[in-house]
Amino acid sequence: MKKRSFNGVQxxxxxxxxxxxxxxxxxxxxxLIPTIGIVVTSLGALGYWSFQIGQASVRREVYVHxxxxxxxxxxxxxAHINGILDTIRLFMTQTQASTDIQSYQxxxxxxxxxxxxxxxxxxxxxxxxxxxxxxxxxxxxxxxHIRHLMEITRRLPILVSxxxxxxxxxxxxxxxxxxxxxxxxxxxxxIMILGLSISTPGTHEHQVVVAEVxxxxxxxxIDDIRMGKTGRVFVVxxxxxxxxxxxxxxxxxxxxxxxxxxxxxxxxxxxxxxPLTGRMLFASYTPVGKLLGWGIIVEQAQAEAFASINAIAxxxxxxxxxxxVIATGMMIVTARSVIQPIYRLxxxxxxxxxxxxxxxxxxxxxxxxxxxxxATFNLMLDRLQQSQQEVLTLNKELEERVIERxxxxxxxxxxxxxxxxxxxxxxxxxxxxxxAGSVGHELRxxxxxxxxxxxxxxxxxxNADETTREYLDIxxxxxxxxxxxxxxxxxxSRVKSLNRQAVQVADVVALVLxxxxxxxxxxxxxxxxxxxxxxxxxxTHLEQVLHNLISNACQAMPQGGTLSVICKxxxxxxxxxxxxxxxxxxxxxSDTGCGIAPEHLETIFEPLFTTKxxxxxxxxxxxxxxxxxxxxxxxxxxxxxxxxxxxxxFPMKEISA
Amino acid sequence: MNTPPTVLIVxxxxxxxxxxxxxxxxKHYIAEIAHSGSEALARVQQNGFDCVISDIKMPDMxxxxxxxxxxxxxxxLPVILMTAxxxxxxxxxxxxxxxxxxxxxxxxxxxxxxxxTEFNG
Numbered sequence: 084m085k086k087r088s089f090n091g092v093q094x095x096x097x098x099x100x101x102x103x104x105x106x107x108x109x110x111x112x113x114x115l116i117p118t119i120g121i122v123v124t125s126l127g128a129l130g131y132w133s134f135q136i137g138q139a140s141v142r143r144e145v146y147v148h149x150x151x152x153x154x155x156x157x158x159x160x161x162a163h164i165n166g167i168l169d170t171i172r173l174f175m176t177q178t179q180a181s182t183d184i185q186s187y188q189x190x191x192x193x194x195x196x197x198x199x200x201x202x203x204x205x206x207x208x209x210x211x212x213x214x215x216x217x218x219x220x221x222x223x224x225x226x227x228h229i230r231h232l233m234e235i236t237r238r239l240p241i242l243v244s245x246x247x248x249x250x251x252x253x254x255x256x257x258x259x260x261x262x263x264x265x266x267x268x269x270x271x272x273x274i275m276i277l278g279l280s281i282s283t284p285g286t287h288e289h290q291v292v293v294a295e296v297x298x299x300x301x302x303x304x305i306d307d308i309r310m311g312k313t314g315r316v317f318v319v320x321x322x323x324x325x326x327x328x329x330x331x332x333x334x335x336x337x338x339x340x341x342x343x344x345x346x347x348x349x350x351x352x353x354x355x356x357x358p359l360t361g362r363m364l365f366a367s368y369t370p371v372g373k374l375l376g377w378g379i380i381v382e383q384a385q386a387e388a389f390a391s392i393n394a395i396a397x398x399x400x401x402x403x404x405x406x407x408v409i410a411t412g413m414m415i416v417t418a419r420s421v422i423q424p425i426y427r428l429x430x431x432x433x434x435x436x437x438x439x440x441x442x443x444x445x446x447x448x449x450x451x452x453x454x455x456x457x458a459t460f461n462l463m464l465d466r467l468q469q470s471q472q473e474v475l476t477l478n479k480e481l482e483e484r485v486i487e488r489x490x491x492x493x494x495x496x497x498x499x500x501x502x503x504x505x506x507x508x509x510x511x512x513x514x515x516x517x518x519a520g521s522v523g524h525e526l527r528x529x530x531x532x533x534x535x536x537x538x539x540x541x542x543x544x545x546n547a548d549e550t551t552r553e554y555l556d557i558x559x560x561x562x563x564x565x566x567x568x569x570x571x572x573x574x575x576s577r578v579k580s581l582n583r584q585a586v587q588v589a590d591v592v593a594l595v596l597x598x599x600x601x602x603x604x605x606x607x608x609x610x611x612x613x614x615x616x617x618x619x620x621x622x623t624h625l626e627q628v629l630h631n632l633i634s635n636a637c638q639a640m641p642q643g644g645t646l647s648v649i650c651k652x653x654x655x656x657x658x659x660x661x662x663x664x665x666x667x668x669x670x671x672x673s674d675t676g677c678g679i680a681p682e683h684l685e686t687i688f689e690p691l692f693t694t695k696x697x698x699x700x701x702x703x704x705x706x707x708x709x710x711x712x713x714x715x716x717x718x719x720x721x722x723x724x725x726x727x728x729x730x731x732x733f734p735m736k737e738i739s740a
Numbered sequence: 741m742n743t744p745p746t747v748l749i750v751x752x753x754x755x756x757x758x759x760x761x762x763x764x765x766x767k768h769y770i771a772e773i774a775h776s777g778s779e780a781l782a783r784v785q786q787n788g789f790d791c792v793i794s795d796i797k798m799p800d801m802x803x804x805x806x807x808x809x810x811x812x813x814x815x816x817l818p819v820i821l822m823t824a825x826x827x828x829x830x831x832x833x834x835x836x837x838x839x840x841x842x843x844x845x846x847x848x849x850x851x852x853x854x855x856x857t858e859f860n861g
Contacts, residue, residue: 527845528753528845531756531845531847532753532756535849536759539759539763542763542766566846
């Protein structure tokens with residue numbers, strides 16, 4: 084049990100927490116709900132209060148009005164009853180003065196009935212001795228019967244009812260007797276018995292009149308009184324029995340307990356439920372008088388009484404509802420004007436935090452606090468954007484610098500690698516050169532000796548047979564070939580001194596071509612302008628290089644072809660002399676031979692590289708070394724089966740110097 | 741008939757000296773051989789030659805030194821120097837020391853013969 088209640092508390096706390104978080108999640112809720120709540124409660128309270136006041140006022144008015152009405156009716160009823168008594172008294176006075184009582188009786192009856200028909204059901208007159216002297220019935224037809232009876236009563240004491248006797252007895256002492264009202268017959272006729280003692284003038288005798296009064300005359304008094312649709316007046320006897328009511332169903336009914344005070348002589352008002360229909364009624368009551376003890380009740384249906392105030396209430400409610408709707412609408416508009424900028428601010432910050440884009444400012448269309456918030460935010464955004472821009476710029480610069488430095492580093496790396504390769508090549512060449520030099524030199528002396536021996540033998544054996552001479556020639560030519568190889572080796576190994584001088588390329592080319600003497604199958608073309616300025620090189624070096632290149636070209640064309648040597652000046656920044664700052668001289672040696680395979684182009688200037696069946700592969704390496712030693716460059720382009728072109732480039736700036 | 745010209749061949753390489761001497765003899769020169777500079781110097785002092793042909797690179801005294809010494813005593817004696825090293829310094833030195841000609845190896849016999857003819861001409 085305890086646990087369950089603890090759970091209940093927990094659950095309540097949890098729900099409260101949820102409501103709290105729901106409440107705190109939206110500014111609009113915090114703004115709108117209390118406002119709408121206040122408006123609805125205050126206007127509702129106002130309406131309810133007004134309605135209550137209105138109802139009370141209506142109730143009071145109805146009570147007052149109906150109270151007045153009740154008093155007026157009470158007076159009327161009282162007067163009516165008094166009128167009946169007066170009529171009886173007048174009748175008695177006239178009766179006593181009459182001689183012809185019967186005709187007079189009849190006339191009075193008629194008069195009475197003309198004024199208030201059917202007021203009396205029966206009429207008894209007793210003499211001072213208590214003898215019934217007159218008995219009137221209530222109809223003319225009955226009159227004859229009564230007349231006949233009168234005849235009888237003169238002779239015989241008439242039989243009267245106990246009520247009549249009671250009335251007689253009560254009135255005989257000189258007072259007035261009024262009986263309680265009784266309802267009789269199917270018509271629910273209220274009957275009241277009156278007893279009056281009337282003294283005969285000039286005598287001490289008195290007569291007693293007992294009248295059985297038909298109170299339906301009271302009905303007529305109230306039947307026509309109408310207040311609105313439901314307002315009506317009814318009369319109640321001192322015994323609390325309804326004796327007159329516009330609705331005959333109520334006649335003879337007992338009065339409801341709420342209204343009973345009227346039978347005790349009180350006046351007042353009460354709200355009560357109709358016992359027959361159950362509907363709520365307002366009733367004002369007032370007693371008719373002490374003599375009778377009756378009460379007059381004026382009642383009206385609550386619904387009718389409140390109809391107008393209800394209509395007002397409905398109208399008020401409608402106005403209220405419209406007012407609430409309008410107020411809510413205005414609140415929403417106001418809330419929007421406050422919340423919308425904040426919401427936009429939130430959206431913008433969310434966008435910024437999601438995308439990082441600082442370029443979208445918050446729209447500021449208010450000058451209030453929210454507007455200032457937005458403006459400050461935009462200012463902050465600007466600053467942020469500026470600093471971001473700065474950071475980006477710095478980053479970009481840094482990146483560019485890194486790229487630049489990387490490129491420089493790469494270039495430096497390349498240079499370094501090339502330098503290293505060159506160094507390695509040089510080292511290789513140096514070692515090779517040393518070895519070649521010593522080997523070559525050592526071989527040279529024996530070769531010279533052999534050469535001398537061959538010379539001697541050739542001289543001595545001038546008459547020898549042909550085969551011997553042929554063999555001597557073979558030895559001699561092979562020795563020369565060996566000497567040539569050794570010469571190449573020594574050329575390569577030796578650091579020749581540089582003796583640069585102004586050289587006309589055309590002369591050197593002519594000399595080399597004459598020395599090399601290409602075979603007849605090879606067509607030689609030269610294109611060397613006559614006005615070509617001289618270049619500053621060692622002529623023996625240039626000669627050796629050209630000799631080597633031209634010899635190679637001839638060897639590349641065993642089936643014949645065209646050898647062309649072309650010289651020309653080239654302009655600045657040609658592809659061959661990117662590093663040159665002045666004009667250059669270009670010498671190309673081209674053949675139409677077998678060409679060089681692309682994979683060999685790279686290594687063609689390496690020492691010990693050769694594609695020839697005979698040769699140790701130093702020729703081009705020597706050429707390159709010599710050209711570079713003279714400040715020039717040596718390059719090659721080749722198309723397999725189409726030919727090869729070697730290109731020498733020498734700078735010309737030093738000539739002018 | 742004139743006495744044939746006498747030529748002293750100086751070379752530490754005996755085969756080289758011998759073959760050259762034999763060729764010159766075939767060509768009717770009187771050729772003698774010295775295998776070192778000092779020997780050659782002594783022979784020159786002793787006999788007197790029409791021409792001296794010397795290798796430059798030799799163990800005890802190189803050809804240039806020999807040439808200088810010979811020229812001190814016999815300024816008119818033509819000296820032909822031969823070297824396997826076509827090195828300019830030695831060639832230049834030889835020329836300054838009064839050598840008639842400096843030949844680089846491989847020396848062609850015909851060239852030597854041409855010079856000898858010229859000297860004795």
